[in-house]
Amino acid sequence: MTTSTRITKGNAAEHQRKDSQEIYFYGTCLIDLFLPQAGIDAVRLLEREGLKVLYPQAQTCCGQPAFNSGYRREALAVARSQLALFQKPIPLVIPSGSCAAMFRKDYPDLFRHEPEYEAALDLASRVYELAEFMVDVLQVQLCDQGAEEAVILHSSCSLRRSLSAHDQTLALLGQLNKVHLQEPDRASDCCGFGGTFAVKQPALSAALTRDKCANIEASGCKRLVGGDQGCLMNIDGMLQRQNSDIESQHIATFIWQRTS
Incomplete structure (x- = not known):
């Protein structure tokens, strides 16, 4: 082709x-x-x-x-x-x-x-x-070369609501047949970042992030993936402060490493 x-x-x-x-x-x-x-x-x-x-x-x-x-x-x-x-x-x-x-x-x-x-x-x-x-x-067809792994996905509010492209992210990651993909409870809730919102409303932002991290931790997964670096940095920062062993990764790197 x-x-x-x-x-x-x-x-x-x-x-x-x-x-x-x-x-x-x-x-x-x-x-x-x-x-x-x-x-x-x-x-x-x-x-x-x-x-x-x-x-x-x-x-x-x-x-x-x-x-x-x-x-x-x-x-x-x-x-x-x-x-x-x-x-x-x-x-x-x-x-x-x-x-x-x-x-x-x-x-x-x-x-x-x-x-x-x-x-x-x-x-x-x-x-x-x-x-x-x-x-x-592109209608890509991925060939998963990685090990069996449980992974939890965070999709940003913009991806879900503004672009309506959350399903495409699920479809792309779903091609990785050794990845057991999960979403956290209340997956569509904001992670608390929201760009300048996190600076203007730090207490509310932190509360939202703590809730998001608790739901991610409850999944039992040790890897978090997402397509928005701002969300990942925000969630990962809270996870690190909580001494979590969950690793966060942008989906581009995650997919590249598993398919190359």
């Missing part, structure tokens, strides 16, 4: 050319600063499917912290600089439901009365979260 066949399968956007073999990759600031290996492994997964991954070096924050805090003018300045980086009519793949939701759902709102509105709509139509792209567009 050729790359051009794979990239136009499933729910690929209408604008994608049949001969397209290139995609953009947006690394996110949290992955870039705190867990670059997850970004590297995500790129490896995409390149293994025969794609040419373009990574504009000028990419920075997507503008979500400012946007969610009500600073629309400041968010617009950041978003405008990012919008200019992804002009080719090819998919933009993001290893984060939160950032993907900002590009797909919030950019059209942010640019509604701006000259770049049509460009923002076009970019929004080309945005995919990593697992969503691998399942819906």
